[in-house]
Amino acid sequence: MTKVPTSTKVDTISRIRWPWHASVPVWALAVLLGALLLAGCTGGAPAASGPPTPPPQPVRATDTVVADGIVVPVLEAVLSMPVGGIVGEVLVAEGDRVAAGQPLLRLQQGRLEAAFAQAEAGVARAEAQLAELTAGPRAEELQSAQAAVDAAAGQVALIQAGVKPEDIAAAQAAVDGAVANLQRVREGATEQQVIAATADLANSEAALRQAQTAYDAVAGLPDIGRRPEALALEQATNAYNAAKARLNDLKRGARAGDLAAAQAQVRQAQAQLASLSAPARTADLAAAEAELRRAEAQLSLLQAGARPETVQVAEANLAAAQAALKEARTALGDTELRAPFAGLVAEITPVAGEQVLAGSPVVQLADVSAWLIETDDLTELDVVKVGEGAPVTLEFDALPGVTLNGKVVKIKPIGAKKQGEMTYTVVIRPDTHEERLRWNMTATVTIE
Numbered sequence: 001m002t003k004v005p006t007s008t009k010v011d012t013i014s015r016i017r018w019p020w021h022a023s024v025p026v027w028a029l030a031v032l033l034g035a036l037l038l039a040g041c042t043g044g045a046p047a048a049s050g051p052p053t054p055p056p057q058p059v060r061a062t063d064t065v066v067a068d069g070i071v072v073p074v075l076e077a078v079l080s081m082p083v084g085g086i087v088g089e090v091l092v093a094e095g096d097r098v099a100a101g102q103p104l105l106r107l108q109q110g111r112l113e114a115a116f117a118q119a120e121a122g123v124a125r126a127e128a129q130l131a132e133l134t135a136g137p138r139a140e141e142l143q144s145a146q147a148a149v150d151a152a153a154g155q156v157a158l159i160q161a162g163v164k165p166e167d168i169a170a171a172q173a174a175v176d177g178a179v180a181n182l183q184r185v186r187e188g189a190t191e192q193q194v195i196a197a198t199a200d201l202a203n204s205e206a207a208l209r210q211a212q213t214a215y216d217a218v219a220g221l222p223d224i225g226r227r228p229e230a231l232a233l234e235q236a237t238n239a240y241n242a243a244k245a246r247l248n249d250l251k252r253g254a255r256a257g258d259l260a261a262a263q264a265q266v267r268q269a270q271a272q273l274a275s276l277s278a279p280a281r282t283a284d285l286a287a288a289e290a291e292l293r294r295a296e297a298q299l300s301l302l303q304a305g306a307r308p309e310t311v312q313v314a315e316a317n318l319a320a321a322q323a324a325l326k327e328a329r330t331a332l333g334d335t336e337l338r339a340p341f342a343g344l345v346a347e348i349t350p351v352a353g354e355q356v357l358a359g360s361p362v363v364q365l366a367d368v369s370a371w372l373i374e375t376d377d378l379t380e381l382d383v384v385k386v387g388e389g390a391p392v393t394l395e396f397d398a399l400p401g402v403t404l405n406g407k408v409v410k411i412k413p414i415g416a417k418k419q420g421e422m423t424y425t426v427v428i429r430p431d432t433h434e435e436r437l438r439w440n441m442t443a444t445v446t447i448e
Helices: 026-042 110-135 139-161 165-187 191-217 228-252 256-277 282-304 308-333
Strands: 005-009 015-017 065-080 085-090 103-107 336-338 343-348 361-379 391-396 399-411 416-418 421-430 442-447
Touching: 065 343, 103 343, 103 361, 110 308, 139 282, 165 256, 191 228, 361 442, 391 421, 421 442
Parallel strands: none
Antiparallel strands: 005 015, 065 361, 065 442, 085 103, 103 336, 343 361, 361 421, 391 399, 391 442, 399 421, 416 421
C-alpha cells in the first residue's frame, strides 16, 4: 500500500498526511473526483448516449511504504543527577566531544568529602583493632607475665620452707644493735667527751684572744677589712662558738626526739625478729598461692591470644566501617555526573552555583559517529508489511539529489495514537555515513 505524503511542509520535522492515504491510490481519487464533478454539472440528468463508461478498477495494494522520518544519533541520552545539590563546577560546554567516563558536571562536595574522610578513618581504626587482636602478645609482655609467675612461685616456696637460722640471727643482731643505741642515747655524753669538748672550747678561746690582739694592733689602718688579721679574727670567733655549742650539747643530755627515734628502731627490729620466729600462717600461704594462680592465669591468657568471639566482634566492626566507607564513596560519587558513553554534548542547562534537583535533566549527550533515521508514520496497515532487514531508500530535504540506501534495524512493538490513527516507529540504519547530516534533519523514507 503506497503512502501519499503532501508536498506542503508544516515544519522541519513532520508533513501533513491525507487521512485516506492508506487505502486509495491517487489515480482512483482522480477518477472519483471527475465523476462527481460531471454529475453536478448535469444536475442528475441521464447520461448522454454513447459508449458506456468502464467500471472503476479495483484498488490494489503495493509493496512500497513511503513515510517521513528524521535523522537521529545512533545513541543518545538525557542525563540527570541522582542527588540534588548546588552545582560546583560545569566541566564541559555544549558542542564538546567527551570520552566515556569523562566528568561533565560536579556538585559542591565539601560536606561529603568530610564524611568520606571520617569513614576512611573509621576503617583504619577498625583494621588496627582487628590486627591488634590477631597479632598475639609481644615477647616483652610474655616475659613480664613469666617473671610475675616466677616471683609468685618463689614467695610460695619461701613460705613453705620456713625461716632459715641465719635470717633469725641477723634479726636478733639488729635488735641488739637497736637496744645498744637506745642505751647510749639515754646515758648521754661520757666524762671523757665532756673533758675533750671543754679543752676544745679553751683552745678556741685562746686562739680568739690571740686573733683579737693582732687585729687591735692594725685596727686603725684604712684597709683593715682586707687585711689577714681581720680574716683570722673571724675564723677564730666561729671556731670558739662551735666549740662552745658542742660542749653545751654534751652537758644537756639526750633530747626527746633522739630518744623516741632510738626506741622506734628497737621496736622495729624486735617486730622483724618476732615475724621471722613465728611459724608460717595458713592465710599467708593461701595468699601467696592465690597470687601464683593469678600470675599463671595471666600468662596463659596472653599465650592463648584473643577469644574467637572478640575477634568476630572486631571483624564485624571492620565490615560495618567498610560499608560506611562504601556508602560515603557512593554518596561522593553521586555528586559527579560522568558521560556513560563517548559522544557530543548537545545541551547542558545548569550553571555553577545553581540548585539542581535529583532526576531533573541537566545534560543531553549523543553519539553522532553514525546516524539513524527514525519514522513514526507507519500505520497499523503499513507496519505489517515491513520487517527487520527490509531495504530502504532515503532522501533528504536538506541534500537534494542525495539518495542513501539502508535497512530496517528495529520496529518498536508498541504503537501510539497520532492524528487519530495508530502508528508505529521504525528505525533505519543507512549503509553509508553522510557527514553533512545533522540531528533532526527531515528525510523521506521508502521501504520496499
